[in-house]
Every structure is written in structure tokens, then in C-alpha cells.
Amino acid sequence: MRLGTRLRELRRAAGLTMEELAEASGVSSRAISDMERGHSRTPQPRTLAALATALNVSDEERRRLEEDVRALRRGGTDARPGLCEPPRSVADFIGRADELAAVRRAAADGRRGGPAPVVLVHGQAGVGKTTLVLRAAEALRGDHPSGCLYVDLRGVDAAPPSAGDVAARLLRALHIPARAVAGSDEERCAQLRAVLRERRCLLVLDNAAGEAQVRPLLPGAGAGPVLVTCRRVLSGLEGVRRLPLAPLTPEESAALLRTVADQAALPSAAGDVAEVSRLCGHLPLALRIAGTRLSTRSGWSVRHLVERLSDEDRRLAALRTGDIGVGAAFALSHAQLSGTARRVFRRLAHLPGPDFTAPLVVLVTDDDPADIMDVLEELVELGLLQTRAADRYQLHDLLRLFAGERLRGEEPEGERAAVRLGMARRLLEVTVTAGRWFEPGFGAPPPTWSGPVPLATADEAAHWLRSEAENWLGALRIAAGAGEDRLVVETAEALHWFSDTAIAWRGWYEVYGLSRRSAAALGDRRLEATHLNYFSWAASACARRLDEALAAALAARDIAVADGDHKEEAWALQYAAQSLSLEGRLEEALELLRQALRPADLADDHDGYVHLLIRMGSAQESQGHYEEALATFRQALRELTRRPVSAHQGEAARARIFVYSAYALELLGRHTEALEQTAAALSTTTARETPALTCRVHLTRGLALAGLGDHRAARAELTRVVELADGVPLYNRFFSDEATRLLASLDG
Template sequence: MSEFGSRLRELRRAAGLTMEQLAEASGVSARAISDMERGHSRAPQARTLTALAAALGLDPGGERDLGETARQQRTPAAGRPRLCEPPRAIKDFVGRADELDRMRRHALAGLGPAAVAVVHGQAGLGKTALAVRLADQLRDRYPDGRFYLDLRGTDPEPMPTGDALVRLLRALEVTARQIGETDDERSSQLRAVLRERRCLLVLDNAGSEAQVRPLLPSEGESLAVVTSRRVLGGLEGVERIALAPLAPAESAALLRAIAVQAADPRAAAEVEAVARLCGHLPLALRIAGTRLATRPAWTVEHLVTRLADADRRLATLSTGDLGVATAFALSHAQLSRPARELFRRLAHVPGVDFAPALAAVLTGTRPDDAADGLDELVDLGLLQQSGPDRYRFHDLIRLFAQERLRIEEPAGTRAATAKRMADWLLETAIVAGRWFEPGYGCLPDGYAGPVPLATAEEADAWLQAERNNWLGALRSASRGGQYQLVVDVAEAMHWYSDKYVRAEYWYDVYGRSRAAAARLPDRRQEVTHINYFSWAATNCARRPDEGARIAMDARRVAVELGDVKEQAWALRYAGDAWRLAGTPEAALPAYREAAELAEAAGDHDGYVQLRPGIARSLAELGRDEEAIAECAAALAEIDARPVAPRPALGARLNAQLTTASSLARLGRWAESLRAAEEALPVAVEYGYAGYLAEVHLTIGRARLALGARDAARPSLHLARDLLRDLPHSALQTLARESLRSLA
């Protein structure tokens, strides 16, 4: 019998009460009182103690004495072993302030069922360290004990729930004789004990909902923190904390806390590089910092050099019994066979993220089946969901997937899979790009691809979402000698590229198509792609001098071939380059000669686009009246000629924009406003932010000049915002000056 049990029995008898009478008066069960008196259970918690003291008629002093006896019983004797003791807290713990605050607030809420928090995420994010940190911070709130149990959820055989229940009940000092025989009985006992106490449970590395659900408190003031690589979405009424990699500043702070070399301010750039190469993953950062700290002769730069070798990075991120690859392998081992195949084959994806359709191509399955596999990878923390139906790897997990791919699939299979993926990406890109081509402008008959491309909007959405992937496939095809395919993709993008004219990647696309066309026998195809490359150099890479040189090379080849149409395009691109370089006096005759050649070649699409170019050059030479007349003639030609929709739209918009800006320079503000407002829906339809900004800027300036200051303000703000990321310095300056005049 314990000292508390003896004292309780003595007080009950002195009060002349039987166990049943004390139970009725206090609301505490007779069995619980019997267990306390015989020392078969721990002393009661504060609220139970208060109820017993009141029923026994104790004064405040007597209640304090009884409480002190209870506290002494709850305090283990010196040197006595404790079960389920939490592991040592990490002294150099960094970050996670928001997550800790969320869990503290959840623990202190005190409403409804007992608090349960689930911390989940991929291997190496520091889930255990976070849970132990919280347990250390809240030690005073949970005087009845903080208990830790590794459920071994990533082992081939996780800890059985029954064993976990026994361990927790023993840690809570329920005697072996009292522990129930079945898991249901033990779970009920655990909930009953936790309901009467204030304990914190850290249930680490949970493998499934079924394993952890019987271990959770149901009522009372206890807190359970569950960590798992899985989301454990089947658990209801829990606070779910999804961990992400550390912020760059936190990563650098952790490295500085571990290794003295990283604390040197002169190594700040190298420390940032180490953090980036570690993917800001706490486990990787800790291993990298430890390797640095245990090798005093190393510099941070030396570590950067080692980590920069992608093929050796996972090997470098290993020390002692810790290893990033080892941590990932535990999750990998839990995958089903189809999910393992999907995981390694996703290493073929050239871009940062992807959709289920691409995963289906890699595995030869239906997109719905691929989506199920992706969900399995997400659930185990081997893949991240970056948006609706978009997925991505953590950088280090991608390296692990590449490693598994090399180990598990022969070279021939890898090559065939990579080619199948690349061919599908490029064939789909051609179908999508041709929506914007004058000769196509629709979906081909019989298209049965796995992605929706039924409208130009859907085609644009796919091309943008998968841009890094089809660009990667294009580079692969270029390296692999698939020259005609490279040219076909670039040709399909010719008119689509106008929608994103300032995107620098077109310089790469048309540089590759020019080189590919040079390897093919059709020289007319070659001169076309030299012209496209000139356009990209001038408009996308903002290298007008280079663009002009390339255009004149295209003209030379076109003259050799007798190709009048491509001569016109070459002069048009040379004119664009010279005008952008600030020499409209050179651009004007080039445009005029190009217009004559386009007319001679019967190239109506090219001709109607040259007339606004002539007008722009006139305007830039200060000849605004002539520019306005040229624009009027251009608009008439667009209506009179059989021009394809997209070229007509671009030519119309440029003529309207030039008219509006020339009228503004002439101070004819009312006419300028009308012209700009007519251009607005055309600019919206065209879709290029630079043109839309120019329209709104002219509308805002015109309204301002006409005294409508309030009406001018939203247009000017919108123009400024649209121009923020575009290289239109003159328009940006004009927008800022106009807004300052409103202040």
C-alpha cells in the first residue's frame, strides 16, 4: 500500500464512510477509490483530489496535506527507471515558430475532446524534433508526465497497437495485473487514465490511422502529438500540421549553429549555396553541418563543391547512422509495386512539376490510374502537390528517384521511356501550338489525346503549365538528332509565341530550330527559321544588334533561293531590330521595301503587319500626322484582304495603338481616348500584357488631360502594374510621371 493510499483510507474511516459512500459523495467510482487505497493506481489529479477532500470534509489545510502526499507519490524515486521517456531535445533547434504556436494554441484551447495534433510530411523535415521541442516547452503544463513512443511506422512490421497500448499503460503506472486482455479493453483503460490526468503523448512515426487511433485520448486535458510521413487523413477532429522545408534564412541559421566555419560572415554566400543544395531539408542540413563541423580543415566552399556533384550529393549527405537516402528508402519500401515504377520513372520529367497525364505516359497507364499512384506517393511524403492536379519532387527526392531508376531499370528501358515521354510532349505541343497558326486554328480531326485541347484557351493553358516539360523535351530531341521534330515544334509555335513575345525561352526554341533546319535538306525551311531566330533575338532576348545581323543573313539566303516571301520577312525583322535599337530612320526604308516584296509574293498576312510597322517608324521620327494616315490605310487593307485571324488581330491592334499614341502626342486627347478605347477589347483578345498596358496608359493620360482625374487613376495604376515586369522603360517612365501628377 502506498503512503497516499494509507492516508486516504485513514481519512475515509475517520469520516465514518464506506468506499461506496465516499464514491457517492465525491463522484469518484468505488473501484477507483479501492485502487488508490491499495496502491494499484497513481494518486488522483487535482480535480479528483478536490472532490475527495470535499466529500471527506477536509479543511483547506487537510486538503493541502493530502495533495502533497499525492504529489510525492506521482514523483518517481531517484534513479527509478521511467518508461517512454522523451528523447533528448535538440539544443540548436531552428525555426518552426508558426507550427509550434499553432500546436500550443490547440493544446490550450480546452474545448471539446482532448487535443490531438498530427504533424506530417516527407522524411527529413524534423517532425520528431518538432514534437519533442513542443513537449519540452510544455513540460509545466503537463505535470503528470510527457511520454514518447516510436510506433516504427516505416518498419516492415510496425509496432502492433496492442504492444503500444501496453507500453503506454505501464508508463502510466497501471500494473501488469490490471492491464486488460484485449486491445479494446486496453484502449478503454488508456482513455480512462488520460481523462483523469494531464499528460502529453508523443506518438512518433505512426504508420496508419488504425495503428494510432486506439492510442488517442478522448476527453480531458491531455495532449497527443502524432508524427507521420503519411497525412493520416482518416483521423477526425485533429489539428493537422503539414511541415515544409525550412526558409532560406532558417537553413542558414541552422548551419551556423552546427559548424563554426558556417558562422563566419565571409562565408554567407557559400552557406546559402549549401542550404540550397540541401533543399532546405533539416536532416540534410544537419548532416551537412555535422560533416563540416567534424572536419576543421574543410571550408564551406569545399562542402559546396562536394554537394554540387548531383551524382554524389546523396552520398555526401550521409554521416554515421544518418543518411538522407536511408530516410527516403524507408518510405520507398512501403510503396506498392506500381507506385515504385511510377516513382522512379517520374525522374525522367524534365521540368519542375507535372500533371497526371504525363505520369500516365511514363507508365503506359490511364491518367486515373496514374493519379492513384501519385496520391500514394504524396501520402508517403515522396511527392508534393503543388496545385490542383500538379505534382513536384523535392530536389533531393528527385535525386533519390534518379538513383532508383538507374538501379532498377536497364539502360534500354530507360531510353525507350524517355523517348516516349519526349515524343508525346512535343506532339501535344504541336497540336496545341497550331491552334494559333493561320493554316490550322482548330483541333485536328480524330484527336484523342489525354489532355483537353478543344479550345485555344485550353491549348494555351497546357502550353504554359507544361512549358518546362515540352521545352526540356525539345532540348532532348535537339541533342538526339530529331531535327525535323524540332523544326515542326518551333513552326507550330510561330504565331503562338507572339502571345508571350517577351519570354526569353523563345530565343532557345528558335536557336535550336535554326540549327536543326540547317541539318535538313530543305533550305527554304532553313531560311524561315533563321528569320524566326532573328525575331527571338530582337524581341525576346532584347538583342537588336544580333537580331539585325541574323535578319540580314536570312535575307542573303532568301535571295540565293529566290524566295521573295522570306526576303520580305527578313527585312521586316531587320526593321524591327533597328527600330528597337533606336534607329527608326533605318527601319522605315526596310519596312517599305519589305511591304513591296510581300505584295509581290502575295503574302497578305505579312503585308498587313508591315503597314503598322511603317506607321510606328513614322511616329518615332516625329511624323505623327503621316503615321495616323498610314494606320488608317493599314486598317483599310486589313478589312480588304484575305488575312488570317491572328495576323489580322495583331496588325489591327498595332495600327490602333499607334493612332492613339500619335493623337496623344499631337494633343488631340479626345480623339486619342476614343482610339484607345476602341483598341482595348482588341488588346484583351490578343492577350499580350505589353499591348494592354500601352492601351491603359493612353486611356489614363487622355482622361487626365481632359480633366477626368478620378477616371484616369485606375487606368494608370493598371498600366503601371502591367509594365512592372516588362522591359518597356519609356512606357514605365511615362506611367510613373502620370501617376505623380495625380498626387
């Protein structure tokens, strides 16, 4: 048994800490720590005698300790190798508890027999792969009498060492005489595996180049564990436990900054520390560099660091200190890409959203979709791109900046601008086509549609619009910035009816803010009134900017009245009423809704007319006039039957009428009728799939069932409300609070 291992076991058996043993023996705790970890040369006889006396060991144990020392002096097989010593691990290691536990479990499995456990830690540059394995190796080395061997495989070098060269180095570290080392690469690797089979040794292979470099070095059964790090996934290696490493959590990032820089530990700096962590993308390398720069600049505050990192064009330059830098680390991976992959990678910087699918990449490359999939997998393999789901990819924030740098350095400005605007136009073409599934008078794409994504059904269109919202919104910004006002207005118009199915998304405020300005720039007063109305809706219903919403609606009304545009006049009055209603000015709101009925009827705006009646009933319900509200909802249902309302809007209107009527019936204490009406509501697709309506249905059912004395069923319905309310940001406080209050009353 190694001296360090035996000494540790004796100390623990005696129930002593290192500090207590140091006090009892007169040997420093640092010297004891070095001996236990195998970091020191053989101890002097007087040191060993002092430790043995303090530990009160038996004569037999004292002889064993002396034999361990003699074995070390002889340079026997248990001696710690002088070569391949692991580098110093960081003292301020933060987080990674789950990953360290996974490595410990793998090592423990190896002690039970079978093949040597191999753990591959992989991830993007700067994520802390080497730091993690060195920490794990330090914790495990005491369990491996033959020591810990470390080799940097230089996987990102232009010419990494071969497996045979690495094997020769490891054999020398294991004290195999040079004349005994085999001649060929294959034989040296086999010799290494044979030696490792007999030695319980922890092997760390850092920064691997690929499978061909690692595979021949892996020992077989009976050997100690192997820890491998690589930017690649090394999918060709079999029997390997892969441990993907992600950036730190926000809490871990802040903790790391506090350990590196004293300024970051000040309570007053907490907000700025969180912002630095975000700007560093929670990447350990970036955080350490930022913290080091902060700690070495006595005049800097964390706020000063935030300001320096906030400039996207300079952020990567700021994340460089001494001989290390985030951009340089990325460049090593980038250098290994094929020419096609480099072009695709840099053009990913054009995509505006935080994540994307392969069809969107085609919009900036014009490559074959099948080829793009292969290239994206190449980027994933090298850690330059992350997968979020089966079909979605994501660039780390700092990698996006790096891709932007490559784009500016390798493509002329005119070409960049043309590709960016072309991408925006094509992306908005898809957006318009998807949005028109919900617009009266349109529906399915024309037979000639051959876009990059399937939009064969309304469900496919809705899924695409929701999942790619940040991308098409970014494309809308690009189009607006380029003066493509007609395209901006057309896109916003196509999304108008779809927006009613996604009211909780706050992005509508920006969408209709852009289209309002574009409509005004086009000089078309009817368009201006229309998009002022859309903006008013978004400002009130989505962003709760009620003063802005009311002002926009009144401006739209003035334009519409002056131009004799009855339809936009009616909608302007309706949106003004919405703002007043949200401010609690219910009587004023109800009066504007009554005024809006006449211009809506004159304009033959049948969809809008029914919608007005539903709003009137809702306003009456909010005033506590439940019978009046029911009468208005019945009138809306009659008008829905009488008027040629579009199919999609008819379904949505019918659902709202049933849901609101059920709630009014319940508020009148008509529990059975309320339950019957909720059943009618749930027979509509809109009520089942619109979160706000679904919450109201289950709240109504909970109230009705409680009123009928069925408390068990009522609890189930109210619990469902609380579960669903998280998906309805605008209304969740009312639904959740009301359901929670009722649940408490039932339990009481």
C-alpha cells in the same frame, strides 16, 4: 501542482529571470532550468531552502514546495514518468513560427474542454516533423503536470508495434503496475484512454504507421493534447488538426546552415550558402547533414561544399553522414509503395519539368489514366509527391534525384532511353497540335485527334502550352539531343504564331536556338533561313541579345536573297530592324522596314505585310513623328481590310493598330480621339488579353483623362497600369515608371 510548475510561477511572480534567481540563491541557473522543466531529480532540502529564501515566499508557499518534493519522492501520480522520456530537442531550431503557434492554439483550445486536441504534423521524409513536435512539446510541457510521454511508433519499420503494445508501454510509463495492465490490445488501449482522462499529460506519438495504430490511443475529453507525426496524411482520422510541413524558406535555410557551421556564418560566404540551401532543396535533414559535413571538415569552404553538391549523380551520396542520410530516409517511404507505385515513381524522373499533371505521367507509364490518379494519390499519401494545385503534382528536387537513382538501378539503359524518347515524341505531338491552333491554315485538331489532354478550343491550347512550357521545352531538348531534327523544327514552327502571345517568356530563345541548329542539320536552306529569323526575334524581343539577333537576321537575309526567297527576305529585314530599333538606331531600322515591304508583297505574305506597316508606324512614333505614325497605322488598317489576312493574325493586327494609334493621338494632345480609339482597342480580345497591349491602353487612357481634367479617373487607369506591369517583364519598367511618374504629378 508539480514542483517545476510552482517554482516557475513563483519566480515569475517575483519578477526574476533564471539568472537573477541563480545569483540571489546560489543555485546554478542550469539547475533551476532543469527543475522547472522537470528534468532533474528531487532537489536537496538546502537547495529548496535557498530558492524559497531568494524568492521571499510565504510560509504557506514554502510548505507547498516541500509537499511537492515529498510527492516526487513517493513516486505519486504527479511524478514525472521514467519511461517514454522525449529525446533531446535540437538547440539550433530555426523557423516554423506559424506551425508552433498553431500547436499552441490547439493546446489552448483543449484547456477549454471538449475532446482532447490532436495535431497531426505530416510531410515528406526529412522535412523536420519530429524536430517540430519536440520543440512544441518542450514549450508546452510546463502546462501539463503529469508530464510528457513520447513514443516512437516506428511507422516505416517492416512490422511496427501494434496499438496495444504501445498502450502497454505508455501504461508502464504512467506507473500502472504490470499485473494491473489489461491482457488484450483493445482493453489496454481502453485502459490507457481512461488513465489519460484523469492525467493532464502531453502525449507525443512520433512516426506513426497509419490510422489503425493511432486511433485507439487517442484520449477523449478532459485529457491533454496529442501531437502525432507521420509521413502519411492519415486521411482516415477524424477530428484531427492537420499541419502539413513544407521545406524551409531560403532565409531559414541559410540561417540553419549558419548555426551548424561556422564557415557558413562568414559574410563573404552568403552567396554560396544560398546555393547550398538551394541544392539541399531547403530540406532540414539535408541542410543539417550538409552543415555537419562542413563543420567537421576544417579544410572545407562553403564553395567546396557547393561543388560537391552540384554533381546531381553524387548529391544524395554527399548528403549522408554517420548513420543518417537523405537517400536512406527516402528509401524507408519508398519501401512501403506497391509495385505499380514504385514503377510510376521512378519513371517520374523522366518528366523534364518541375511539376506535371496526370496525363503527362501516362506518357511515361502507358497506364490507364484513372489508375494513374490512384497511384499519384498513393505517392502523395506517403510524402513522396506534393500537390501544387487541384490537378498538378511536384517532386521535391532531392526526391527527383532519388527517383532517378531507382530508375537507373531497376530498368536497363535501353529501356530507359526508349521510354524517355517516346515520352518526348508524344509530348511534342501534343505541343504541335496545341500550337497549330494559332498557326494560319490550321486551327482545331483534326477529328482523329485522341491526345491525352483536351485541346478543343484555342483557350485550352494556350493554357496547356503555358502551364506545360517547362515540360515540352524539356522534351524538345531530348529530341534535339537524339537527333530528331525534323521533329524539333516542326515543333518550333507550330509554336511560331503562339509565341507572339507570350513574348515575355525567355524560353523562346532556347526553343529557336534548338530549331535553328536542327534546320541547318537538315540541309534545307529555306528552313535554315526561316529558323534563323525566328531565332533573331527571340534573341532580341525575349532575351535582349541584340548582337546575336542582328547577326542571325542578316545571315537569314543572305540565304533568302541567294535563293530568291522573298518571304524570308522580308522577315529577315523586319527582324534586323527590330534589333536596330531596340539599340536606338531608329532611322536605320525604319529604312530596313521600308525595304522589306517589296519582298513581302512579292511573296504574297499578307500577314507579314500588315505586320511590317505596324512596325513602321511604331518606329515613327518612337522618333516623335506622330502624324506620320498615324498615317502609317491608317494604311495598315486599309491593307488589313484589302488583303486576305488570316483570322487570328487579323484580330491581333487590328488590336495593335488601335492601341498604337490611340497612343499616338494622345501624344498629339488629341485626348478625346485617343479615348475613343482605346474603346475600339478594348473591343478586341487580343488587346484585352495581351498584357503589354492592355498596359499601353490603360496608360493612354490615364494620360487622356488627365489631359481632360478628370484626375480621379486618370488615377484609377494609371494605378491599373502599375498593377498589370508585373506581368509584362520585357516592358514593365517603361509602363510602370511612366504611370508612377504621372501619378506623382497628379498627386502633386
